[in-house]
Amino acid sequence: MPAKRLRAPPCGASVHIDKNREFIQGPIAAWAIGFAALVSLGAVQAQPAGPTPQQIDQIRQQQEQLQREEQQRREALLREQDAARRLPGTVDVPAPAAPPEPADDGQCFNVERIELDGALHLSAAEQASLTASFIGRCVGLKGIRELMRAITNHYVDIGLVTTRVYIPQQDMGQGLLKLLVLEGKVGSVRLSDEQAGVDLASAFPGLQGRVLNIRDIEQGLDQINRLGSNNATMSLEPSNEPGLTNVLIQNRPRERVNAGLTVDNYGSPSTGDLRGTVNLSVDNLYGVNDAWFASFSRNLDAHPRTRLSESFMIGANYPYGYWNFSANISKSAYASTVRSFTQQFRSSGNTETFSIGAQRVLLRGQTSKLTLNTGLAHKDSRNYIEGSLLTASSPKLTDFSLGLTSVFAVGAGTFTVDTSLNKGLKAFGVQALPGAGMNNVPTPTGVRYNAGISYFRPLRLGSLDATWSSSLQMQTSPHVLYGSEQMSVGGMHTVRGFDGTSASGERGAYWRNDLAVTFAPAADPVTAKWFGRLQTYVAIDTGRIYGREGQFTGSLAGMVVGMRTVGGKIGLDIGYGEPLRASTSIQARGEIEGYALYARASIAF
Numbered sequence: 001m002p003a004k005r006l007r008a009p010p011c012g013a014s015v016h017i018d019k020n021r022e023f024i025q026g027p028i029a030a031w032a033i034g035f036a037a038l039v040s041l042g043a044v045q046a047q048p049a050g051p052t053p054q055q056i057d058q059i060r061q062q063q064e065q066l067q068r069e070e071q072q073r074r075e076a077l078l079r080e081q082d083a084a085r086r087l088p089g090t091v092d093v094p095a096p097a098a099p100p101e102p103a104d105d106g107q108c109f110n111v112e113r114i115e116l117d118g119a120l121h122l123s124a125a126e127q128a129s130l131t132a133s134f135i136g137r138c139v140g141l142k143g144i145r146e147l148m149r150a151i152t153n154h155y156v157d158i159g160l161v162t163t164r165v166y167i168p169q170q171d172m173g174q175g176l177l178k179l180l181v182l183e184g185k186v187g188s189v190r191l192s193d194e195q196a197g198v199d200l201a202s203a204f205p206g207l208q209g210r211v212l213n214i215r216d217i218e219q220g221l222d223q224i225n226r227l228g229s230n231n232a233t234m235s236l237e238p239s240n241e242p243g244l245t246n247v248l249i250q251n252r253p254r255e256r257v258n259a260g261l262t263v264d265n266y267g268s269p270s271t272g273d274l275r276g277t278v279n280l281s282v283d284n285l286y287g288v289n290d291a292w293f294a295s296f297s298r299n300l301d302a303h304p305r306t307r308l309s310e311s312f313m314i315g316a317n318y319p320y321g322y323w324n325f326s327a328n329i330s331k332s333a334y335a336s337t338v339r340s341f342t343q344q345f346r347s348s349g350n351t352e353t354f355s356i357g358a359q360r361v362l363l364r365g366q367t368s369k370l371t372l373n374t375g376l377a378h379k380d381s382r383n384y385i386e387g388s389l390l391t392a393s394s395p396k397l398t399d400f401s402l403g404l405t406s407v408f409a410v411g412a413g414t415f416t417v418d419t420s421l422n423k424g425l426k427a428f429g430v431q432a433l434p435g436a437g438m439n440n441v442p443t444p445t446g447v448r449y450n451a452g453i454s455y456f457r458p459l460r461l462g463s464l465d466a467t468w469s470s471s472l473q474m475q476t477s478p479h480v481l482y483g484s485e486q487m488s489v490g491g492m493h494t495v496r497g498f499d500g501t502s503a504s505g506e507r508g509a510y511w512r513n514d515l516a517v518t519f520a521p522a523a524d525p526v527t528a529k530w531f532g533r534l535q536t537y538v539a540i541d542t543g544r545i546y547g548r549e550g551q552f553t554g555s556l557a558g559m560v561v562g563m564r565t566v567g568g569k570i571g572l573d574i575g576y577g578e579p580l581r582a583s584t585s586i587q588a589r590g591e592i593e594g595y596a597l598y599a600r601a602s603i604a605f
Contacts, residue, residue, distance in 0.1 A: 027079050056385065059338050060393045063383045064483025065502060066268060067351060070311055070332045071484060072493040074353070077295060081317065082503060083226045083324055083406040084371035087414050089218055091234055108138035108291075112175030116151070117168075119181040121160060121211060139177070149177065150405035157581040159215040160184070162236070186212045187244030196251035198224050198232060199289045200262050201369065204247075215364045223319040224249075227283040227291055228358045229256045246264045254533045256283040263300070264600035266492050270336040271309035272299025291562055306346060308335035324359040349383035349394075351484075368408035373420065375401040378428050381484065392433060395482050397444050398425040418451045424485075437480055440551075446479030448506070465518040470511070477506040489543025490556050492598070496541050497558020497577035499596040503545040503586060505552065510543030518566065532568030537561070540580070554585040560598065 079085065114131040116122065122130075134147050148165040155163040162184025170178050189204050203220040210216075217234055224232045232251040239246050262277040277297040285292050298310035315328035333350040357375035364370075379397045383390045403420025424445040426432070437443035452473040459466040475487040489495050489510045490502030496512075516537040521528040538558075544555035562575025577596040586592070 025392070056390070059345065059385055060383070060390065061483075062270060062336070062338065063334075063347060063349055063393060064392075064486075065504070066271060066309070066334050066336075066486070067332075067349075067381065067484045068488045068492065068502075069268060069487070069493075070309075070334075070351070070505065072488070072491070073297075073311070074313060074330055074332075076493055077313065078315070081291070081315065081326075082405075083222070083317075084361075084369075084373060085317075085407060085408060085416055085418075086222070086226070087407050088364055088367070088369045089222045089225065090366055091214065091218055091221065108140040108143070109172040109177070110175050111135055111137060111139045111172070111177050114147075114177045114179070117178060117180050118183060119151075121158070121183060122154075122181075123253045126154070129480040134177075143180075145599055151181065155183075159213040160211060161214045162212045173518035178270065182243055184243055184245050186210055187241060187246045188240035188335065189247045189249065192248055194248045196232075196249070197256065197283070197284055198230065198249060198251050199254040199287055200249065202288050202318075202320050207247070210325050212247075212580045214513070217247060219322055219361060219364060221249075223289060223321075223324075224251070226259065226319070227289065228281070229254045229283040240401045256285075257281070259605045260602055262600065262602040265598065266600070267299050267309055268336075270307075270338075271334050272301050272307055273519050274298050274300045275309070275324065281541070289549065303335070305335055305348075306337045308333060308348075308382045310334075319568070322361040322364075324357075326355075329353070346386055347384070348387075349381065351379060351381045353377060353379045365408075371407075373403045373405060374402070375491055377401070379484070380429075393483070394426065395442070395444055396430045396556045397482065398427045398430050399423070399485075400425055403450075413455055415454075416452075416454040418450070418452040422485075441484040442480045444482070446481050447487070448479075448481060448485065449474055450475050461517060463520075465482045467514075467516050467518075471513075472509065473513045474509040479506065481506050487545070489545060489560075494541070495543040495556045496539055496560040496575075496598075497579050497596060498556055498582075498593065499577070499598075500585065500593045501558065501579075501582070501590075503543075503552070503554045505545040505547050507547075508543065508545040510541060512539065512541045514539045521567075525591070530568050530570050531565045531572075533566055534563065535566050537575075538562050542581075552585060554583040555581070556583070556586065557581040560596075562598070564600075569604045571600070572605075574598065585597070 025561065054494055068499065080567055111134055116127050116131070119127060125551045131147065134143060137143070139168045144167060148167070151165050152163065155161070160183060164182050164184065166180045166182065168178060168180045186207050186209060189207055189399050191198060191200065191202055195288060202224045204216070207216055207220070221232055221234060224230050230251055230253055232249055234250070235248045237246045237248055258281045260279040262279070264275055264277075265273045267273045267275045275297055277295060279293070280289070280293050281293040283291055292315070292521055294314040296310075296312050299308065302308045302310070311330065311332035313328065313330035315326065317324060317326045330353045331350065333348075335346065335348040338345045338347050355375060355377035357373065360372045362370045362372050376398045379399070381396075382394045399422055400424045401420055403418060409416055424430070424443070424447070426445055430444045432444055435441045437446070450473070452471065456467065456469045459468055462562040483504065486504045486506055487508035488502050488504040488510055490498040492499070494510045514537060516535050518533050519533045522531065540557070540559045542557040543551060547553040557580040558577060560575045560577035562573060564573035565571055573597040577598060578594075582592050
């Protein structure tokens with residue numbers, strides 16, 4: 001059932017504080033399990049007297065906050081699908097066999113110059129660095145073996161693990177030492193089982209015949225295993241042809257179609273706290289390692305005219321070597337009732353978003369990865385009061401984004417660093433309001449800069465497993481932005497403990513910290529399969545909005561403690577949150593809620 005939450009009334013241009021709440025009696029309304037159809041909003045009839053400018057501003061703030069909350073839910077779902085944020089997978093490759101250590105017979109040769117024939121993937125600087133300590137010395141057979149070992153190890157470090165170094169017959173009387181480098185190549189790439197459900201062409205394009213770089217194979221395995229239905233590994237096998245190595249891919253596929261149901265109380269009180277969500281994912285639908293997912297969410301006490309919050313999203317992802325291409329379509333709709341002392345008004349709206357994106361892994365190491373992200377998104381919003389369109393708060397926005405994501409391991413922990421630039425474009429029907437960008441009139445062509453740094457580390461507390469995660473997200477912009485493009489702090493996805501109070505603006509930051517302790521699984525295997533392991537957690541968050549001169553600036557801090565199950569088919573989560581601090585600027589705008597109780601239940605099929 002919905003959690004009891006104390007809230008304050010909405011007021012102010014930058015702070016949303018909402019106590020508008022209805023308790024629905026009787027059976028909970030049934031909700032849809034399809035994905036293609038959305039419930040249309042019914043027509044509304046005008047009140048005898050229209051809303052005042054102050055009431056319109058209050059309704060606009062509520063509409064913008066609802067759009068921001070939906071945007072946060074959409075971004076959270078997309079982050080779960082984001083391959084760029086995952087630490088690169090690695091494969092175990094046997095170290096090259098060391099040649100037998102030769103006896104030192106005392107014979108040596110003066111070496112004035114060293115040539116590495118066939119070292120096509122070593123720069124002149126790398127070759128000079130490897131050979132420098134051996135030049136100008138009297139080098140014997142043992143010293144030559146040391147040089148060969150150093151060259152081989154360097155090749156392994158850069159991923160060319162099948163490269164071998166040989167000593168050709170030669171006369172070293174002139175001070176020249178020649179070594180032959182045979183850079184191993186890929187003979188073939190094949191599956192151990194043709195029914196393994198893997199497309200090798202898109203995972204390893206053009207790999208056959210190229211110099212074997214283990215990073216290319218790791219990248220291909222990552223592309224295969226980013227599908228939840230795959231669990232692929234690889235092995236290297238000798239070829240019948242000298243200098244070639246065959247790559248064998250083994251995969252034990254699981255179910256390609258997965259679905260899940262979720263009920264939670266993470267919704268908004270004005271549009272319905274209790275929400276139901278259906279998720280569906282399909283792997284390798286067209287046999288090219290493609291991934292498809294869809295999600296439909298709706299409040300369970302929905303009424304199409306007075307109390308509604310629903311969203312639908314469908315997306316696809318296609319990999320090709322070091323590239324990933326994605327496309328997403330989403331639509332959300334809401335309806336709520338805004339009350340004053342003498343009147344009530346029906347507020348409604350919908351937003352359609354279309355986005356495409358491309359990612360390219362630029363650099364890849366054994367424990368690090370750098371990815372370039374580009375994207376284009378178009379958003380069409382419509383907001384209404386009593387059926388009348390609010391033109392000023394119903395923009396069309398087109399946004400181009402360019403960013404970098406770096407994931408790297410440091411010790412036992414993993415860092416993820418994101419930076420991005422987002423530029424509004426005057427394309428696909430985007431039009432600016434008169435005076436856009438001045439006197440607090442938002443512009444559709446503004447620029448905003450985003451940055452984030454996250455850290456995750458597994459811990460061991462006695463006999464228990466634990467994890468600590470921390471995430472700092474920041475945004476700044478020199479322009480006046482529409483509410484949906486602003487940063488918001490306060491709520492389930494930003495600063496927990498505040499479920500009715502939030503602040504928003506063009507410039508802001510929030511910092512989230514979580515410590516979770518996981519207990520041993522249940523002894524009963526059936527219980528462990530369905531419920532996984534019990535986990536307790538505590539989180540402390542803080543956020544701040546930095547207003548431009550003469551505008552609102554404020555900060556929030558909150559916490560939550562709770563318990564959940566992880567790793568099973570059934571997920572249960574209950575948390576208790578409290579505000580820790582609110583700046584005087586936020587307190588001056590209304591009473592801060594006393595606590596928040598979060599609840600969530602899910603089942604996976």
